[in-house]
Amino acid sequence: MNHWTIQNRILFLALLPGVLVTLVLGIFFMSERARDLNNLLEERALAMVKQLAPTSEYGVMTGSSGILQNISNNMLEEQDVRAVSIYNPDMVIMAHAGPRMHTERLGQQQLLDGQLLLQRTEESVRVRAPVYAQNLIIDDEFNSFAVQPTGPLQVLGWVELELSLNNTRLQHFQHLASSLTVIALALLICSFIALRFSRQVSQPMQHIARAMKDLENGKLDTRVHVQAGAEFVQLASGINAMASALQRANTEHQHNLEQTTRDLQETLDELEIRNRELAIGRKEALEASRMKSEFLANVSHEIRTPLNGIIGFSELLARTQVNDRQADYLATIHNSSTDLLKIINDILDLSKIDAGKLIIEHTDINLRDVLEDVLTVLAPEAGNKGLELNYLIYSDVPLHIQSDPLRLKQVLTNLINNAIKFTERGSVNVRVSVISQNNNRAGIRFEIQDTGIGMSDAQLGKIFTAFTQADASTARKFGGTGLGLIISRALVEAMHGDIQVSSQPGRGSTFSFHIEAGLQPNPQDDLPPLPGLRLALLEPAVMNRMNIASLLQQWQIDHTDYEHLPQLQDALEQEGAPPWQGLIISIGRHLPDSEAVRKLLHQVRQQGLPVIALTEPGSSDSAEILLQAGVSFSISQPCTRRHLYRVLRQALQLPALPGQGQDAARNNGNKAAPVILAVDDNAANLKLVVTLLQELQLPVLSATSGREAIDVVRQQNVDMILMDIQMPDMNGLEATGHIRALTERGNMPIVALTAHAMADEKEALLKAGMNDYQTKPISQEQLVNCIERWTGFRCTIQPVAPAVASAPAPLCHWVFDTAIALRHANNKADLATDMFRMLLDSLALDMPAIMEAWEEEDMEQLLERVHRVHGATRYCGVPCLRNTLEKLETALKAGQNSMLPDLMRQLVEDSANLQHWAHSNDWETLLLEGTAVSD
Helix, strand or coil: CCCCCCCCHHCCCCCCCCHHHHHHHHHHHHHHHHHHHHHHHHHHHHHHHHHHHHHHHHHHHHHCCCHHHHHHHHHHHCCEEEEEEEECCCEEEEEEECCCCCCCCCCCCEEEEEEEEEECCEEEEEEEEEEEECCCEECCEEEEEEEEEECCEEEEEEEEEEEEEEHHHHHHHHHHHHHHHHHHHHHHHHHHHHHHHHHHHHHHHHHHHHHHHHHHHCCCCCCCCCCCCCCHHHHHHHHHHHHHHHHHHHHHHHHHHHHHHHHHHHHHHCCCCCCCHHHHHHHHHHHHHHHHHHHHHHHHHHHHHHHHHHHHHHHHHHCCCCCCHHHHHHHHHHHHHHHHHHHHHHHHHHHHHHHCCCCCEEEEEHHHHHHHHHHHHHHHHHCCCCCCEEEECCCCCCCEEECCCCHHHHHHHHHHHHHHCCCCCEEEEEEEEEEEECEEEEEEEEEEEECCCCCHHHHHHHCCCCCCCCCCHHHHHHCCCCHHHHHHHHHHHCCEEEEEEEEEEECCEEEEEEEEEEHHHHHHHCCCCCCCCCEEEEEEEEEHHHHHHHHHHHCCCCCEEEECCCHHHHHHCCCCCCCEEEEEHHHHHHHHHHHHHHHHHHHHHHCCCCCEEEEECCHHHHHHHHHHHHCCCCCEEECCCCHHHHHHHHHCCCCCCCCCCCCCCCCCCCCCCCCEEEEEHHHHHHCCCCCCHCCCCCCCCEEEHHHHHHHHHHHHHCCEEEEEEECCCCHHHHHHHHHHCHHHCCCCCCEECCCCCHHHHHHHHHHCCEEEEEECCCCCHHHHHHHHHCCCCCCCCCCCCCCCCCCCCCCCCCCCHHHHHHHHHHHHHHHHHHHEEEEHHHHHHHHHHHHHHCCCCCCCHHHHHHHHHHHCCCCCCCCCHHHHHHHHHHHHHHHHHHHHHHHHHHHHHHHHHHHHHHHHHHHHHHHHHHHHCCC
């Protein structure tokens, strides 16, 4: 109906009322007429049966069939009468006229006036009435009978009359036909009137619509002329006025458009001139930016080159025999050079980001390993400041993802390092959660929360500005360039995330960021589960407890968690063997000296359970004490999953994994050492690489330019090349191309040495023919792994033997020094007593094992036992034995086998002297007296 024309709508609205009224009235009157005809037939039937009953009284009473038959035949002549039957009281027919009465589909009987019975069939109406013995009186109107009772009524018989419905139906059909004719005539008249009315309305509207269409098509001189009602005339006048107004407006608009076009043309001419000027300026700006980036790259390379030499040679020098003051100077040189190199790298990163050359790699990584690597590096700094460094990876976080591990570590390192730097006391907490995940993508959120100095709203607005910190006092106190956060934000945005910060002065700060990472299609954990094991975990810190519990659950290890030490002690003191196979205990830096810990370790030692202690970072002294107190293994927090897994297998005496621990013992067999060619135009860097390779006992060739490297490859037998990239005359990429062109040396592994390669630069290096790349300054460990990867030869890092002093060391005259023992025990006599007693017990067990290892020439077992006893002597005030063990351990590590026999004899003598002195003296009283004197 929405798409009907106005004429159709008018017709519909005009015909609808008439049609509805005509149909309703026609149906009503036809139904009423049909009902009247049926009622009339029934009334006639009742009237005739009432007349027939008294007329038949005499015949029924006398049993005269002839009279009754005449009466029946006479009734049959009445209109619509089909059949007549007269019955005796027993319903036996005495007389019948007409055909047999209809009995099919006989309707229900109706009792009328208390005497008459009425039944209907499909073709007739049957009425039955009783015949009474009575005197009959006929009234004047002759339409009813009055009974003058003279006594009780006696039924003489019955009369039944059947009237046909044919005549009634014929009258009904005649009436229906006449009614439909009247209805059709009425609808025809209504349609004619509606059609005339709709045309009077639709024709002017169509004329107006055509005029509006012409106006829409731009024929503004179109006018409307209608001869209809006043409303249409008024509408036409309005449309004509509108058309005139539009025509005038169009003329004015055309004039204005021509004027505007002329003005616009003048403006475009001016813009073209300015665009040419801007194009020239943009070209100059791009050239300046290119020159700036090239300048930064070249200058940073020129600065990094001597810095790499400083860092490398300071590391080499630190491995030689130096005294404490010299070692401190070397550490200062190394740290300062490393800090300066980091600043230069940050500046180069910033320039690359500004130039849009930052590319994010997508490699398969384990998220937990990435975070643990960062925390392991930063944990010592947090430990030195007395801060708790906690982290928690929620259980629903997907660990096997695809992202850029280097850039993710860079962001985490910047944020966590800032948190440690600006926090004097309290903790730094790192949380990792998942915010979204589908079939192949995940959104991962990192949150770094500290309890440091915090920042105000004004300071928050400055922290993401390059070379800017919150305020000048912060920069003076804590240092830094202010580039870390701006680089971190750029890296996070490159990983399709954002970074946010919330902070309050004096209450700490919370930095959070999220990244979008791909999910590895078929992730596999390289650490198989350990089902069937049960452990007890004591960790007061909630986050660390949840983190370690998550790892144990991942490895299918049943565990019972305890928050406080007394809870674990109560569990151990219960009757029966403990339900665990080992314990993991977190011990703070103050706990190793506590009586509760000693008591707990004594209980565990009696029950033979292995104990893994989690210590604060940098607390090596506490770790040695714990090992002497009965701890099986000590792990510095935050513990990595691989370290914890390896220690668990060792502590529970499980078989080592295939391939585990084979790197150090890998045997090259009869394979010859590869010849390595080092190429670098900087003499210091070249000397550093050559020295590192020579210490690995590898044959080394050197070249100072790309052309010289090509000549060496042509003339010498070279197995691998370490190639610098930026060199004068011919750089490393060009030299690599020429070497690849040599058919006989085309497959030689060539590894690029670059100071700071971005992702696109690394890709360019590999496309240019490089097999791999290493970042300067390169360490000896990097060289070992790189050489093994590309040549299959495993180098062994040779320990640097300490220089032997020219003057012999003075003989040790003190078997036991009470002052040293008390100083190491924090002036506590009971602790010093326990430590010395444990040392004596250890000597009783370890000295026979040391002698057995010496006799069997098992140097690895000998070194392990000597190292264990040496660690125990550091806290017990036994200078002679400690000095001998230190010399013996140093000689074992340096491979100075010629010194071993004399040192072994000295060890046996010093051990026997100490044990004899302990049995001959009341050393416990000496320790108590020493405590009193110090007090």
